[in-house]
Amino acid sequence: MKLRARGILLLIIPLAAAGADPSAPVVLALAVIYAAALIGGELAARLGQPAVLGELLAGVVLGNLPLAGVTAFDYIKTDPGIDLLARIGVLILLFDVGVESTVRQMLSVGVRSLLVAILGVVVPFGLGWAVAAWLLPEGGPFAHAFVGATLAATSVGITARVLKDVGQSQSGEAKIILGAAVIDDVLGLVVLAAVTGVIAAANAGTEMSYGAMSLIFVKAFGFLVGAVVMGLAVSPRVVRWSAALRTKGAPLTVSLALCFVTAYVSYLLGLAPIIGAFAAGLVLESADYQPFRQRGGQSIEDVLHNLIQTFVPVFFVLMGMNTDLRALADGGVVMLAAILTIVAVIGKVVAGVAAGGGVNRLAVGIGMVPRGEVGLIFANIGLGLTIGGAPIVTPTLYSAIVMMVIITTMITPPGLTWAFGRRG
Amino acid sequence: MKLRARGILLLIIPLAAAGADPSAPVVLALAVIYAAALIGGELAARLGQPAVLGELLAGVVLGNLPLAGVTAFDYIKTDPGIDLLARIGVLILLFDVGVESTVRQMLSVGVRSLLVAILGVVVPFGLGWAVAAWLLPEGGPFAHAFVGATLAATSVGITARVLKDVGQSQSGEAKIILGAAVIDDVLGLVVLAAVTGVIAAANAGTEMSYGAMSLIFVKAFGFLVGAVVMGLAVSPRVVRWSAALRTKGAPLTVSLALCFVTAYVSYLLGLAPIIGAFAAGLVLESADYQPFRQRGGQSIEDVLHNLIQTFVPVFFVLMGMNTDLRALADGGVVMLAAILTIVAVIGKVVAGVAAGGGVNRLAVGIGMVPRGEVGLIFANIGLGLTIGGAPIVTPTLYSAIVMMVIITTMITPPGLTWAFGRRG
Numbered sequence: 001m002k003l004r005a006r007g008i009l010l011l012i013i014p015l016a017a018a019g020a021d022p023s024a025p026v027v028l029a030l031a032v033i034y035a036a037a038l039i040g041g042e043l044a045a046r047l048g049q050p051a052v053l054g055e056l057l058a059g060v061v062l063g064n065l066p067l068a069g070v071t072a073f074d075y076i077k078t079d080p081g082i083d084l085l086a087r088i089g090v091l092i093l094l095f096d097v098g099v100e101s102t103v104r105q106m107l108s109v110g111v112r113s114l115l116v117a118i119l120g121v122v123v124p125f126g127l128g129w130a131v132a133a134w135l136l137p138e139g140g141p142f143a144h145a146f147v148g149a150t151l152a153a154t155s156v157g158i159t160a161r162v163l164k165d166v167g168q169s170q171s172g173e174a175k176i177i178l179g180a181a182v183i184d185d186v187l188g189l190v191v192l193a194a195v196t197g198v199i200a201a202a203n204a205g206t207e208m209s210y211g212a213m214s215l216i217f218v219k220a221f222g223f224l225v226g227a228v229v230m231g232l233a234v235s236p237r238v239v240r241w242s243a244a245l246r247t248k249g250a251p252l253t254v255s256l257a258l259c260f261v262t263a264y265v266s267y268l269l270g271l272a273p274i275i276g277a278f279a280a281g282l283v284l285e286s287a288d289y290q291p292f293r294q295r296g297g298q299s300i301e302d303v304l305h306n307l308i309q310t311f312v313p314v315f316f317v318l319m320g321m322n323t324d325l326r327a328l329a330d331g332g333v334v335m336l337a338a339i340l341t342i343v344a345v346i347g348k349v350v351a352g353v354a355a356g357g358g359v360n361r362l363a364v365g366i367g368m369v370p371r372g373e374v375g376l377i378f379a380n381i382g383l384g385l386t387i388g389g390a391p392i393v394t395p396t397l398y399s400a401i402v403m404m405v406i407i408t409t410m411i412t413p414p415g416l417t418w419a420f421g422r423r424g
Numbered sequence: 425m426k427l428r429a430r431g432i433l434l435l436i437i438p439l440a441a442a443g444a445d446p447s448a449p450v451v452l453a454l455a456v457i458y459a460a461a462l463i464g465g466e467l468a469a470r471l472g473q474p475a476v477l478g479e480l481l482a483g484v485v486l487g488n489l490p491l492a493g494v495t496a497f498d499y500i501k502t503d504p505g506i507d508l509l510a511r512i513g514v515l516i517l518l519f520d521v522g523v524e525s526t527v528r529q530m531l532s533v534g535v536r537s538l539l540v541a542i543l544g545v546v547v548p549f550g551l552g553w554a555v556a557a558w559l560l561p562e563g564g565p566f567a568h569a570f571v572g573a574t575l576a577a578t579s580v581g582i583t584a585r586v587l588k589d590v591g592q593s594q595s596g597e598a599k600i601i602l603g604a605a606v607i608d609d610v611l612g613l614v615v616l617a618a619v620t621g622v623i624a625a626a627n628a629g630t631e632m633s634y635g636a637m638s639l640i641f642v643k644a645f646g647f648l649v650g651a652v653v654m655g656l657a658v659s660p661r662v663v664r665w666s667a668a669l670r671t672k673g674a675p676l677t678v679s680l681a682l683c684f685v686t687a688y689v690s691y692l693l694g695l696a697p698i699i700g701a702f703a704a705g706l707v708l709e710s711a712d713y714q715p716f717r718q719r720g721g722q723s724i725e726d727v728l729h730n731l732i733q734t735f736v737p738v739f740f741v742l743m744g745m746n747t748d749l750r751a752l753a754d755g756g757v758v759m760l761a762a763i764l765t766i767v768a769v770i771g772k773v774v775a776g777v778a779a780g781g782g783v784n785r786l787a788v789g790i791g792m793v794p795r796g797e798v799g800l801i802f803a804n805i806g807l808g809l810t811i812g813g814a815p816i817v818t819p820t821l822y823s824a825i826v827m828m829v830i831i832t833t834m835i836t837p838p839g840l841t842w843a844f845g846r847r848g
Binding site: 021022023024026027028030031034035037038041042045046051080081083084087088091242245246247248249250252253254256257258260261263264267272273302303305306307309310313 | 445446447448450451452454455458459461462465466469470475504505507508511512515666669670671672673674676677678680681682684685687688691696697726727729730731733734737
């Protein structure tokens with residue numbers, strides 16, 4: 001499409017240089033994504049499902065139009081600009097989730113979250129390893145461990161959005177899920193680091209250093225605790241200081257700068273940037289913004305929701321677009337994917353039991369199910385790993401993992417809606 | 425910085441792949457840009473200047489930190505993600521300006537705008553040609569014509585922002601300036617197309633087709649008239665239809681999709697995408713959004729202003745960053761730039777006289793002065809043009825043109841504030 005559009009341009013305007021603009025294909029992609037998100041979200045809402053499911057499915061339709069011979073929108077899947085906007089969207093989404101939570105609330109569910117997270121890593125890792133050893137004995141222990149690591153991942157973006165859509169983002173379940181997801185992200189990275197480290201050591205003929213593994217672990221928890229402790233001391237002062245500024249909209253600028261800096265520090269430490277964005281939101285209480293609200297009329301939540309509206313559909317439609325329905329034609333892949341999916345769901349639902357009494361444990365478990373972009377990142381890393389020159393993850397296994405990621409992500413919105421509905 | 429950050433990452437985390445994220449440097453850049461914009465904007469506000477001047481100057485400081493040995497932020501200047509966000513920012517800014525204007529208002533100042541635009545292209549083009557012929561006789565008529573074309577450009581982004589900052593965006597002056605800027609953009613592209621076309625024809629040994637030039641002209645005006653006529657018929661229906669949707673935030677999604685589609689069509693026709701964004705805003709009257717406002721509590725202006733707050737500082741800080749102060753060390757460049765700047769200002773201020781009675785003609789003229797990104801685009805095209813193998817625009821001329829663009833852009837905020845202040 002990009003090339004074709006340029007072709008038309010060169011055809012009809014011999015002096016196209018004057019109008020050349022690298023943002024043009026991105027802008028077209030955004031318009032297409034917004035139209036798809038609006039149609040999909042509206043249909044989902046009318047069927048009593050969260051809008052995000054509609055956005056994902058609209059993305060699946062859009063992404064598989066080449067099967068119907070329409071390739072005009074195919075460039076969207078790999079456009080770096082759209083990828084960037086999607087990633088910024090996830091950061092802002094997690095930041096907003098953090099702003100709506102308070103540290104006190106998080107600590108009050110801390111032990112439950114910790115238990116859910118630990119079980120949610122250990123059980124899927126064990127089940128994944130066992131299933132891979134059973135179905136793919138020829139893959140060897142490295143492939144088995146890798147499948148386990150992929151199943152241990154959690155992507156909280158979609159759950160955060162569903163919790164918002166069904167009006168549960170302030171519930172006890174939401175706090176436990178989000179707390180667990182943060183811990184889970186750290187644990188998942190440690191597991192992945194361990195697995196890839198062992199493989200790298202095996203290739204080098206040496207052994208993985210437990211010291212290096214512990215370092216990652218310590219750094220991750222140290223960052224979170226440090227960010228929260230520092231943030232609680234600093235952020236009210238920053239907000240109060242910026243409330244004294246004459247610049248209109250300073251709260252938004254300050255908030256975004258804090259969110260992005262913390263996300264970047266998190267990245268520098270080898271953690272997912274969303275951990276930083278969430279931590280930044282956690283220390284910023286919406287009460288701190290009261291002075292701005294009195295002046296400007298808009299609450300920080302309203303402001304952030306406008307940004308979420310702008311960026312986040314890009315992420316979900318894009319995730320849907322990257323689902324290749326042609327993989328469904330391969331029976332072996334489908335069978336492997338189905339078994340991995342079942343194990344992936346069981347592993348996290350079992351972990352939900354650790355949420356304890358007084359909350360909807362099934363909802364907590366289902367909330368932890370989606371592997372989302374974290375699962376896809378893991379799968380892509382696996383595709384690049386080799387042992388003695390042979391790839392650890394075969395194309396068949398990769399397709400199955402991707403399908404598992406997609407299905408766990410797709411079933412979460414209706415599953416979570418159903419789990420909350422059962423209680424109410 | 426990008427590489428250095430990766431280096432640190434690889435040093436401290438041997439398993440950085442798990443955390444690799446192409447958005448990380450962009451996110452850091454955004455945080456830096458927001459901090460710079462906030463500090464610069466606040467200082468400007470305290471000195472009674474529009475915030476945008478502070479953002480530009482903060483960008484100049486940030487962009488010239490390498491002179492002080494700090495190269496950590498240098499990657500921001502050429503980061504494609506930041507460039508994309510800046511371009512989206514300009515689109516949303518012009519769209520917002522369009523939303524705040526109505527077609528009726530534009531038509532009421534149509535003749536005045538047309539006169540201002542025509543004078544604003546003819547006078548600077550002639551002056552530019554004459555000055556270039558006087559100072560650079562060895563450049564030949566093509567270089568002289570090219571300087572004229574560059575001086576004919578107008579970038580309305582900065583004026584639109586200043587008009588907002590000084591509370592004049594609904595004034596008669598604003599309507600004339602914006603109307604003239606739209607016509608001017610079209611005329612400027614025609615002039616550029618003509619100049620580049622003549623050069624291309626000279627290289628090919630043939631002559632420029634007047635038919636091709638007329639086609640560009642007809643297409644540009646046809647697009648604007650067509651977009652506005654079609655938009656006026658269609659947009660109230662689209663807005664009313666989307667008001668019946670259950671999806672929260674549909675007004676924002678629909679607005680952005682319309683803005684981006686029209687910008688893309690404008691691009692396909694060889695026009696600047698901002699023309700399309702402005703046209704889309706023009707046909708959308710904020711009154712159409714009344715149903716949403718009653719439901720959601722936020723006006724479309726409030727929503728768009730949050731997006732402007734997020735995207736637009738990126739554009740202005742980046743424009744400042746691309747100002748290389750080292751060019752000031754070359755006396756010849758400075759002299760040429762000074763003369764070009766004087767001519768550039770005189771040309772547009774003279775055009776402001778055509779605004780007629782009852783308005784601040786000086787403010788109209790000064791509002792047309794900035795060449796901004798349009799001037800930079802022109803200069804870059806010139807750098808790529810050759811005649812018989814020799815470049816049309818020498819590095820000296822290029823530096824001078826860039827400095828003229830920067831100075832005309834920099835003096836507009838204080839100039840416009842001063843011109844409005846004189847009246848009141």
